[in-house]
Amino acid sequence: MDRPELPLPQVHAFAVLAEELHFGRAAARLGIAQPPLSQQIARLETKVGHPLFVREPGRVALTPAGRALLPAARRALADLADGLAAARAVGDGRAGRLRIGFSASLALTVLPGLLGTFRERWPDVELDLREMTTAPQLAALRERTIDVGLLREPPDDDGAGPLAFRTVLTERFVAVLPADHRLAAQRVVDITELAESPFVLLPRPAGPRLYDRITELCGTAGFAPRIVQHAVEWQTVCALVGAGLGVSLAPASIRRLRLREVAFRPVEPRTARTRVAAAWRREDRSPLVANLLAAL
Known part of the structure; x- marks a missing residue:
């Protein structure tokens, strides 16, 4: 059986009204007039096929159907809020997964300080560290299995190839x-x-x-x-x-x-x-990569 689609504004209106149990207060909280709120609830009730609220003079209450729907509505709104927060964090480079290749000798020089700085600034980013020599790092960048490489003696950068390089030390x-x-x-x-x-x-x-x-x-x-x-x-x-x-x-x-x-x-x-350099795909606009380069 096909599941009915429940538009978010209707679910949101239902959850707020279920908390306020007053059309005027719920409409004010939602920033809309009372008639549009009543219309949203009526449309949702049509989709459900049963009344969600008892409407009596001076009294608004949830029906059994409304009480059954409320936990799912709250979960849906909470999941959406969490999803929006997660999307913003990834979009800002504050969360996500960054795959870093590094030459073993760099664990003795630049890597510890870089990781310490990066974790201090962006503690929620998952770092996937992969010890690799230079040639495998370049191949992994081209194959998109790592996002940034920290390597020795990079190839000459003519500004036109798929990879970009920045000297670290x-x-x-x-x-x-x-x-x-x-x-x-x-x-x-x-x-x-x-x-x-x-x-x-x-x-x-x-x-x-x-x-x-x-x-x-x-x-x-x-x-x-x-x-x-x-x-x-x-x-x-x-x-x-x-x-x-x-x-x-x-x-x-x-x-x-x-x-x-x-x-x-x-x-x-x-x-x-x-020479030690950072390497990344020139066309990569990931905020995670930009943040790592900033930490360098």
Whole structure:
């Protein structure tokens, strides 16, 4: 059986009149004249098929049908009010779900402060954090499975592609050395001094630009790194270095891992730096994304 449609103004008028039990007061509360209120109630009664109110001189009361309808009318109005509030919150960027991809090393730098600031300003937003290297983040942005990426060495932004980028910070590179390596005794390591050592690096597909940046630094120093082992995460790279498999070049934030078997030393030239950027879809007008960029 088809359910009758109950227009919201009629339901609202019914609920107010059921509370006031007086047509004049109910009409004033609704901001309408008494005749239109009577018409709304009459139309609703026609849809229900039974009187909802007893109308007697000096007395208005709910009928059994009216008493049966009132709880559902109140629930409908409350649900609508909740829905409107939720819609406004999402539209303002105060609620909803934001999917953020991030490179693991950023958990040691920008990510904790960013999340703290964002949660303080927008505590009702659900954050879905996904640890990913740079290339998978770019793919996930294009495939719309994340909303914002925080990544290293983003591609060049010509202003015309589907993704937009904003630099968040730059940081120096450090040499990652076994604690007993001869260069660990130095305060600063020139990249040229790493020429004879085997290297442990991230695989190029995980972050092509960062991989190329590191090999470019070695090339400028006059050698091609002899890579003996790859590892997807920087923590694994450092653990393998600590185990004596080789050395590496890594973003300076990696020093916060504080592994006993590993020494981290700043490198020369000081201009050897890596860039961290936020990435998002250029056409995305989500207030959640805008708020995250504001927090950055």
